[in-house]
Amino acid sequence: MAFDYGRYIRPGKLPHIWCPGCSYGMVFKALLRAVDSQKIDRNDIALVSGIGCASRLPGYVDFNTLHTTHGRALAFATGIKMAKPDKHVMVVSGDGDATAIGGNHFIHACRRNIDITLLVFNNFIYGMTGGQYSPTTQTDRFATTMPYGNVDSPFNIPELAKGAGASFVARGTAYHAAALDKLIIEAMRHKGFSVLEIINACPTTFGRRNKFRSPTDMLLWMKDTFVPEEAFRKLPPEKTEGKLPMGILYRREDAKEYCETYYSLVERLRKQT
Amino acid sequence: MSRVLLLQGNEACAEGALYAGCTFFAGYPITPSTEVAEYLAKKLPQIGGAFLQMEDEIAAMAAVIGGSLAGRKALTATSGPGFSLKQENLGFAMLTEIPCVVVNVMRGGPSTGVPTGPGQSDIMQCRWGTHGDHPVICLTPAYVQEIFTETVRAFNLSEKYRTPVILAFDEIVGHMRERIEIPEPGALQVTGRPKPQCPPEEYLPYDDRKGDVPPMANFFEGYRFHVTGLNHGPDGFPVNASPRIHTDEQRLLRKVESNRAEIVRYEEHRLEDAEVAVFAYGVCGRSAKTAVETARAEGIRAGLFRPLTIWPFPEAQVASLSARVKKIVVPELSLGQIVHEVERCAKGRCPVEGIFRVDGDPITPAQIVDRIKEGR
Numbered sequence: 001m002a003f004d005y006g007r008y009i010r011p012g013k014l015p016h017i018w019c020p021g022c023s024y025g026m027v028f029k030a031l032l033r034a035v036d037s038q039k040i041d042r043n044d045i046a047l048v049s050g051i052g053c054a055s056r057l058p059g060y061v062d063f064n065t066l067h068t069t070h071g072r073a074l075a076f077a078t079g080i081k082m083a084k085p086d087k088h089v090m091v092v093s094g095d096g097d098a099t100a101i102g103g104n105h106f107i108h109a110c111r112r113n114i115d116i117t118l119l120v121f122n123n124f125i126y127g128m129t130g131g132q133y134s135p136t137t138q139t140d141r142f143a144t145t146m147p148y149g150n151v152d153s154p155f156n157i158p159e160l161a162k163g164a165g166a167s168f169v170a171r172g173t174a175y176h177a178a179a180l181d182k183l184i185i186e187a188m189r190h191k192g193f194s195v196l197e198i199i200n201a202c203p204t205t206f207g208r209r210n211k212f213r214s215p216t217d218m219l220l221w222m223k224d225t226f227v228p229e230e231a232f233r234k235l236p237p238e239k240t241e242g243k244l245p246m247g248i249l250y251r252r253e254d255a256k257e258y259c260e261t262y263y264s265l266v267e268r269l270r271k272q273t
Numbered sequence: 274m275s276r277v278l279l280l281q282g283n284e285a286c287a288e289g290a291l292y293a294g295c296t297f298f299a300g301y302p303i304t305p306s307t308e309v310a311e312y313l314a315k316k317l318p319q320i321g322g323a324f325l326q327m328e329d330e331i332a333a334m335a336a337v338i339g340g341s342l343a344g345r346k347a348l349t350a351t352s353g354p355g356f357s358l359k360q361e362n363l364g365f366a367m368l369t370e371i372p373c374v375v376v377n378v379m380r381g382g383p384s385t386g387v388p389t390g391p392g393q394s395d396i397m398q399c400r401w402g403t404h405g406d407h408p409v410i411c412l413t414p415a416y417v418q419e420i421f422t423e424t425v426r427a428f429n430l431s432e433k434y435r436t437p438v439i440l441a442f443d444e445i446v447g448h449m450r451e452r453i454e455i456p457e458p459g460a461l462q463v464t465g466r467p468k469p470q471c472p473p474e475e476y477l478p479y480d481d482r483k484g485d486v487p488p489m490a491n492f493f494e495g496y497r498f499h500v501t502g503l504n505h506g507p508d509g510f511p512v513n514a515s516p517r518i519h520t521d522e523q524r525l526l527r528k529v530e531s532n533r534a535e536i537v538r539y540e541e542h543r544l545e546d547a548e549v550a551v552f553a554y555g556v557c558g559r560s561a562k563t564a565v566e567t568a569r570a571e572g573i574r575a576g577l578f579r580p581l582t583i584w585p586f587p588e589a590q591v592a593s594l595s596a597r598v599k600k601i602v603v604p605e606l607s608l609g610q611i612v613h614e615v616e617r618c619a620k621g622r623c624p625v626e627g628i629f630r631v632d633g634d635p636i637t638p639a640q641i642v643d644r645i646k647e648g649r
Contacts, residue, residue, distance in 0.1 A: 010499075013510065043495050046343075059499055059510060064492040066342065067501035068335065069365050075332035079339025079347075080492065082323040083297055087343075087493050105335075108328040266318050273319065 008032045008042070010062050017056050021203040021215030023174030024121060028057055030177055031092075031119070034184035045088045048077040050102060052094035053128050053202075054121035071102030074109045077116050085259035088188070089115075095122040096134040099155050103135070109193055110164035114258040117187045117194045120157055123202035131205030142209040157197040158249045167192035167255040171246045173199040175222035179247070186248060192257045199226065199246075276455045282447040283308035283350075285417045286376055286440065287316065288455055289424025290348045293463055295374070296322035297345035299336035301329055301355060304388040305444040306378035309350035330358035334375070338366050341373045342500065344491035346428055350376035352444075353386055356395055357402070363437055364403030365502045367525070370435040370479070370489070372466055374427045377439060378447040379555075381606075381631055390633025391443035391556055394607035399439050400584050406522055408529035410536055411439040411584035413554040417451035422461065423581060429464040430536060434528055435486050441583070443606060445556040445635060469496060477507040479521070485528035529585055538581040539590060543569065547576030549645045550598045552591065552615050554580050556635050557604045564641035575645050583611065588618050595619035602644050604628040604636040 018024045035045070045063040049055035051070035058065035068076045073091045081089045098106050098120045109116065125143060126132040133143035133150050136157065140149045158169045168190040172180040180198065187194035201207065201218035212218045229247035232240065280288065287309050290298075298313045300306075310326070317324040323340065327333040333349050341347040351359060356377045366373055379395045381387030399411045410430055414423040424440060431438040469476050469488040478498045480487045487507075490496035503511040504518040512518060529536065540558075543565055544550060553561035558579040568575035578594055580587050591614075595601060600623050603612040612627040619625050628644055630636050 043497060044493060046492050048339075059501070062497055064497050065499045066339075066492075067499070067503070068338075069361055069502055072331060072335045072362065075327065075335035076339040078325065078327070078332070079297075079299060079336030079341075080343045081339075082299075082325055082336070083340040083343035083345045083347075084493055104328050105332055108332070262318075262323070266321050269319050270321065 003033055003036070005029060005032055008036070008061050010060060013060050016060055018053060019204040021201070022053070023201040023219070024054060024057070026174045026177050027121065027180065027198055027200065028060070030180040031184055032061070034181050034188065037181070037185060038188055040088055045090065046077070046080050048073045048080065048089065048091045050093055050097040051128075052097045052126070054092050054094045055097060057092050071097050071100070072105060073097065074102060074105040074116065074118065078109065078112070078114055081114055081116055081259060082262070085115075085263060090117045090119070090188070092119050092121065094127070095120060095124060095136040095157070096126050099135045099157060099160070107160070107164035110161050110166035110195065112258045113165060113167050113192045113255050115191055115193065118196065119184070119187075120195065120197045121200050122157060122197050123200040123206060125202050125206040127202045127205050131209065158195065161195040162250045166195045167252040168194035168248070169250040170195070170248045171197045171199070171226070171244070173222040173226050173246060174201060175219045176226065176246065183248070190251070192255055275457050275460070278453055278455060279450055280417055280453050281308055281450050282417045282420045282442060283378065284312045285421040285453055286350070286424050287312035289421040290374070290428065291316060291320070292421070292455065292458070292461065293346060293425045293428035295346045295348050295428060296320065297337065297340035297347040298323070298349065299325040299327050299333040299340065299347070300349050300351065301327055301333045303330070303352045303355040305380055305447050306350045306352045306355070306376060308447075309376055309378070313348070330355040331361060334359040334362035337373045338362060338371050341371050342492050344494070346432065347373045348376065349373070350378065352378045352388070353380045353382045353392070353395060354384065356398060360402040364405060364407070366437040367403065367407040368405070368502055368504070369500050370487070371437070371500075372431040372435055373437050374424070374431055375437055375439050377441045379441055379443045381633055387633045389444070391445045391606055391635060392631065393443055393555060393557070393605050394610060394631065395441065396583060396607070397610045399441050406526070408436070408526045409439060409584040410434070410436060410529060410582070411441055412581060413441050413583045414581060415442070415446055415555050415558045415579065417446065417449060418453045419581070420446065421453055421455065425461050425463065429462065432466040433464050433486070434532065435466060435489055436529070443555045473497070478509045479505060480507045481521070481524055485524050485531070533585055536582055537585060537587050537590070539587055540577070540579040540581065542577040542579065544576035544578060544594070546574055547597070548574045548599045549602065550576050550578055550594055551602045551604065551641060551645070552578045553604050554583055554611070557606065560636050560638045561604060561641055563638035564645065567638060567642050568645045573645060573649070586614050586618070591615055591618035592620065595622040598623055600624045600626060602626050602628065602641060604641050606630055606636065
């Protein structure tokens with residue numbers, strides 16, 4: 001039987017705001033399938049976002065949902081998780097939201113290793129404001145604020161997360177949708193801070209300025225560029241040119257989770273008194 | 274049994290928060306407010322509360338809102354530049370009507386200013402610091418004991434009216450040690466947020482049909498709802514270009530304005546027959562009280578009006594005062610901020626004279642006495 005997305009969608013809240021050809025709908029569906037497979041009571045999930053196209057996602061889904069200020073979703077989510085450590089807290093964020101204005105919150109959530117699942121929808125551009133370059137826009141790509149080609153160097157989100165101390169780091173793409181379900185599930189199951197970068201297509205503000213003639217071309221670019229991590233490792237160096245690994249890129253099970261550490265301290269103090 | 278302690282103002286603030294049932298603090302260290310955080314860092318884990326030192330002031334304000342939405346009474350404390358950083362998410366809490374208490378232990382400014390000296394030049398930032406329109410409740414205690422009781426009151430007002438409440442006191446009272454009495458639990462009233470009585474499927478987080486303060490469910494209580502910093506309808510979902518935006522923002526203002534009788538609190542000292550009134554809050558209120566006594570000893574009929582609630586401004590009280598006295602003297606640790614509010618309410622009925630100082634020292638009683646005498 002086909003998956004019934006309607007069970008999770010808030011009545012009357014569709015159509016969504018995303019443009020035709022945007023891949024966010026595909027990722028949204030993967031998210032619902034993944035959450036459904038975990039059999040978590042929806043009353044026990046909080047879904048938090050910042051500002052931007054991806055950040056409108058929580059409005060459509062019937063959980064406890066919070067649409068915050070630009071870049072601050074992880075800080076709000078940290079408050080929720082510390083207040084109710086036994087609940088599931090997930091964050092959806094865009095590349096600008098997570099790594100530009102929210103860059104500081106991002107690295108500190110990684111360092112803290114708090115049990116929050118972060119999905120970064122990376123479409124390499126500021127979509128909602130009309131196509132300005134972001135910290136993940138590749139060098140030489142075009143944007144309204146880089147009309148002669150981007151002179152900035154991009155962040156590699158998984159590398160940044162790993163360097164900052166995240167204990168689960170993964171990358172998926174909208175094109176590899178079935179694999180994406182599994183990655184979201186793994187990220188949710190991980191006890192600690194999980195970062196999942198999801199490569200997305202913005203045909204409206206990125207694609208048409210960067211020689212992607214159609215939304216399909218953007219998906220095909222994902223197909224050609226992203227290689228499963230295990231296969232990527234076996235490629236000879238000359239064949240990795242222009243390719244990037246996807247899948248679970250880093251996982252550490254021994255890292256102490258923040259709330260657990262804090263509340264075990266609370267337990268210890270209470271036993272003393 | 275009540276407890277008698279020798280405490281700093283900042284510590285009394287932390288004790289007030291605990292008395293009010295605060296179990297959540299998120300902050301970022303900044304002088305001269307740090308003792309609030311340090312005190313709670315020690316106490317909160319002992320009672321199962323959450324203490325978070327966040328990466329910056331912006332994150333701290335965000336975490337406080339998240340903690341409150343998940344059902345905790347939540348506090349943050351900061352000073353000047355940190356308070357500026359909090360404005361973004363303070364506005365979020367205003368629009369989304371999430372209770373929390375923000376302490377601003379005021380220092381000099383602008384910018385890094387005088388970190389270890391007192392100031393009152395954030396008083397307009399307390400009122401107008403965020404973008405957009407919204408009401409503000411801001412309390413200005415002047416004594417260590419008063420910081421305790423006003424912190425309890427700040428939580429009560431915050432929960433009752435579903436709004437952030439700012440507690441603004443200056444460095445001197447924040448760091449001053451005084452004897453305080455902490456009443457036994459139950460002696461002071463402690464209020465929680467208005468809770469919904471309806472079944473979850475009927476719950477509207479911004480339903481104003483039964484009053485200006487809609488009942489508030491917390492996350493994870495079975496009432497799944499949406500919270501957004503966009504202007505929203507009764508169901509919490511964004512609305513665009515709707516008459517709802519106008520009426521809803523008026524409602525936000527009204528829920529404070531129409532409850533002035535409960536919110537606006539002040540002390541009147543020897544004003545009954547006063548010819549000259551001093552309008553002063555915080556540490557200036559303390560100097561002014563001594564000045565009034567000195568002037569009285571010299572046969573001058575002086576009196577003090579000391580607001581404990583500076584926002585909403587005690588407009589009616591100041592208007593009536595201005596009709597009774599020959600002049601109002603306004604000492605403040607700024608180059609002239611709250612004096613304009615006094616002038617606005619006096620409407621020319623009497624002269625209003627400011628005494629301003631921003632060098633990190635307090636205004637002395639002698640300075641105020643001189644001004645009381647001037648022109649007599």
